[in-house]
Amino acid sequence: MTMDPATTRERVLHGLAARQPLDLAVAVVTAHPDDETIGLGGVLVHLRDLTLLQISDGAPLDPAFAANAGFPTRRAYAAARRGELVDALAVLVEGRLARQAFYEIPDGRLADHLAVVVERLVEDLICVDAVLTHPYEGGHFDHDAAAFAVQEACARLARQGSHAPARLEFTSYHQVNGTLRTGRFLEDPDLPEIVVPLTPEAARRKEAALACHRSQTPNLTLFGFGPERFRAAPTYDFSRPPPGSEIMYGREVWQSLSRTFAAVTGL
Amino acid sequence: MTGAALKPRGASRTGWARAGADPVAAVRAAEALRDRGDILGAAAIMAELCRLFPHLPYGWRERAILRWRAGDGSGAAHDFARARAADPGNLLTLVQSVRQLAGAGRLDEAETCLSAFPATPDQAGRVERLDQLLAYLRQHPEAEAMRLAMAVRSSPRHLDTASVEARIGAALAGRQPFSLIRLGDGEGAWISDPDEEGGRFRSLYRRNRKRILRTWFGTDALIDRRDFLDLRERFLATIPAASVVGVTYPERIRHEYGIASPDGVPSCTNVLRHVAPLLHRGDTSFCTHDIHLDLHLSGALQRLTTAGHPIGLISCHPALAAALMRRPGIRVAAALLVPEEKRFAAIIGATGMPGAHYPDAFGRVTTRLRNRDWTGVLWLVAAGYLGKLYCHEIAARGGVAVDIGSIADAWSGKATRPGLADLARYRLDGGDQPGPAKP
Numbered sequence: 038m039t040m041d042p043a044t045t046r047e048r049v050l051h052g053l054a055a056r057q058p059l060d061l062a063v064a065v066v067t068a069h070p071d072d073e074t075i076g077l078g079g080v081l082v083h084l085r086d087l088t089l090l091q092i093s094d095g096a097p098l099d100p101a102f103a104a105n106a107g108f109p110t111r112r113a114y115a116a117a118r119r120g121e122l123v124d125a126l127a128v129l130v131e132g133r134l135a136r137q138a139f140y141e142i143p144d145g146r147l148a149d150h151l152a153v154v155v156e157r158l159v160e161d162l163i164c165v166d167a168v169l170t171h172p173y174e175g176g177h178f179d180h181d182a183a184a185f186a187v188q189e190a191c192a193r194l195a196r197q198g199s200h201a202p203a204r205l206e207f208t209s210y211h212q213v214n215g216t217l218r219t220g221r222f223l224e225d226p227d228l229p230e231i232v233v234p235l236t237p238e239a240a241r242r243k244e245a246a247l248a249c250h251r252s253q254t255p256n257l258t259l260f261g262f263g264p265e266r267f268r269a270a271p272t273y274d275f276s277r278p279p280p281g282s283e284i285m286y287g288r289e290v291w292q293s294l295s296r297t298f299a300a301v302t303g304l
Numbered sequence: 305m306t307g308a309a310l311k312p313r314g315a316s317r318t319g320w321a322r323a324g325a326d327p328v329a330a331v332r333a334a335e336a337l338r339d340r341g342d343i344l345g346a347a348a349i350m351a352e353l354c355r356l357f358p359h360l361p362y363g364w365r366e367r368a369i370l371r372w373r374a375g376d377g378s379g380a381a382h383d384f385a386r387a388r389a390a391d392p393g394n395l396l397t398l399v400q401s402v403r404q405l406a407g408a409g410r411l412d413e414a415e416t417c418l419s420a421f422p423a424t425p426d427q428a429g430r431v432e433r434l435d436q437l438l439a440y441l442r443q444h445p446e447a448e449a450m451r452l453a454m455a456v457r458s459s460p461r462h463l464d465t466a467s468v469e470a471r472i473g474a475a476l477a478g479r480q481p482f483s484l485i486r487l488g489d490g491e492g493a494w495i496s497d498p499d500e501e502g503g504r505f506r507s508l509y510r511r512n513r514k515r516i517l518r519t520w521f522g523t524d525a526l527i528d529r530r531d532f533l534d535l536r537e538r539f540l541a542t543i544p545a546a547s548v549v550g551v552t553y554p555e556r557i558r559h560e561y562g563i564a565s566p567d568g569v570p571s572c573t574n575v576l577r578h579v580a581p582l583l584h585r586g587d588t589s590f591c592t593h594d595i596h597l598d599l600h601l602s603g604a605l606q607r608l609t610t611a612g613h614p615i616g617l618i619s620c621h622p623a624l625a626a627a628l629m630r631r632p633g634i635r636v637a638a639a640l641l642v643p644e645e646k647r648f649a650a651i652i653g654a655t656g657m658p659g660a661h662y663p664d665a666f667g668r669v670t671t672r673l674r675n676r677d678w679t680g681v682l683w684l685v686a687a688g689y690l691g692k693l694y695c696h697e698i699a700a701r702g703g704v705a706v707d708i709g710s711i712a713d714a715w716s717g718k719a720t721r722p723g724l725a726d727l728a729r730y731r732l733d734g735g736d737q738p739g740p741a742k743p
Contacts, residue, residue: 040675060668060671062640062668086668086671135641135657135664135665136622136656137656138622156626159626160622160623160625160626163629163639164622164639164640164641166672194629197635199637200638
């Protein structure tokens with residue numbers, strides 16, 4: 038009947054590694070506009086049945102962020118980031134998406150809406166074969182919340198006996214020994230990863246897409262054009278801090294986040 | 305301007321008074337009353353208008369339409385004749401006149417009416433299609449269509465709702481492939497062959513194809529595209545291969561011929577002409593085209609989906625699979641999304657799926673269906689014309705496919721068809737549905 042998740046994962050990883058067109062239905066769940074370009078901008082073009090689920094609108098509630106980015110209001114900032122994403126996708130996949138959905142959660146507030154996000158993911162992820170999202174690594178609380186939401190949504194589908202997609206991860210950023218690392222996973226010998234060097238064409242595409250995220254230019258200089266990495270997503274224990282990483286957003290925030298995770302898991 | 309704007313302001317019959325002051329406003333007021341079901345109120349305005357302004361064609365035309373709707377065929381024909389006399393070159397009046405006469409079975413008069421029309425070059429296409437409709441009605445009169453519809457209905461292979469439910473249940477229990485497809489207007493437009501009889505009905509058929517393409521995809525650009533035309537051959541092959549085929553029924557035939565519908569008549573009749581030979585060969589069974597509604601209203605879909613078999617779903621509603629999954633006893637094994645029919649985009653709302661169903665989404669869905677074995681899975685397919693091909697693919701891989709059509713819209717709270725206006729009857733939870741009937 039339905040393909041088992043392990044086989045699906047292998048097919049996705051194999052397809053990405055070989056840079057071959059993949060006809061499985063794959064969802065990419067990102068916390069912010071630009072995460073798609075940073076994490077998998079070089080390979081998105083190979084996903085022929087791609088659903089993009091964009092959780093936050095990229096604009097924090099604090100109007101100072103919009104003002105600093107040169108926008109009069111938070112809504113204007115969010116609209117600009119949506120436009121930048123559309124431009125980036127035009128470069129990355131030439132606009133060829135099976136589906137895109139914007140959950141429109143304010144940037145930085147994913148945890149406040151986690152129950153709703155999980156339910157929406159249940160609705161959206163039942164329709165795909167595989168899902169790629171952020172790892173749980175203490176880099177950004179929205180990334181960690183996205184990792185939790187995807188794991189929880191898939192668990193709910195599986196518990197109910199319905200189809201749950203295979204879970205995989207792309208890289209974001211984290212900190213080890215006080216050093217910021219981008220484009221890498223926290224090492225885990227039990228989680229083999231595949232490394233996909235960018236071809237000249239992929240690098241050109243990724244560079245052009247990053248340039249589309251105009252309002253984020255200063256942040257994006259932290260991310261280079263090294264290989265992209267992917268792996269099967271483990272089943273994380275969200276009641277504990279991510280192992281081997283420092284929590285960049287502070288332990289107090291993590292504790293609050295962890296309580297939210299526990300509350301949503303118990304729903 | 306609406307009828308409400310002409311509500312009494314001192315006078316009890318303002319519409320009559322308004323007819324004398326502003327004939328166009330009076331017509332609009334009458335139309336508004338007619339659309340609200342107040343035929344007598346509308347008729348009163350139109351009668352006064354025609355008395356005061358006998359030289360105005362639209363008064364007679366609107367009165368004729370009222371009479372036609374009220375079943376007064378000869379009165380309608382009389383008023384249409386007055387309208388044509390007042391404005392012989394009015395195309396709308398001509399179309400209504402010809403359809404009214406043809407619907408009343410007065411084909412000779414309809415042809416006389418049409419041949420007397422002084423068509424301008426830009427009206428020639430419409431006139432040609434009317435001429436082809438009349439030719440079609442002569443070639444395939446209501447009696448023939450009714451005979452075919454009755455032959456299907458009275459065939460031992462015609463299944464009632466309980467029997468269809470039993471067949472689906474047996475296929476699931478026996479892990480046998482099964483496909484139930486329904487052939488409606490859209491399918492009829494693509495069953496109709498523009499090259500039939502030397503292209504005698506070509507303009508009519510092409511217009512119907514274009515109309516349905518715009519409904520499905522928002523454009524008729526596919527009308528002559530080779531790949532889409534080739535798809536028709538695959539679609540036709542799904543019909544004899546199906547376990548059960550839903551087709552139109554005698555009451556619908558009467559309705560379509562009664563209004564001489566340029567799309568309904570050839571679409572319904574050509575479906576029947578196409579499936580009639582199957583009554584005597586193969587093992588295809590038949591049921592009514594509205595079987596999807598009956599399966600819901602009888603509680604059959606509720607029983608089938610909660611019988612423990614994994615469910616597959618193809619629809620344009622992103623949240624429907626999860627809504628089904630949340631129902632007790634339902635496991636969703638797969639859910640595939642297709643873009644909505646563009647005519648109903650405003651009702652269905654944003655789905656996040658850019659573009660049309662064909663070709664991109666069709667290719668993706670077909671690929672996904674072909675990747676698996678679907679034995680033992682009950683697929684609910686709500687995907688229009690292309691959905692028949694999905695049903696075929698599913699059955700070819702061991703699955704049980706049921707073309708549920710607009711029921712998926714209703715389950716999602718979207719009344720895309722007039723028959724679904726009472727959405728409360730079509731709730732996903734089924735409401736107070738009856739138990740299974742005996743086949």
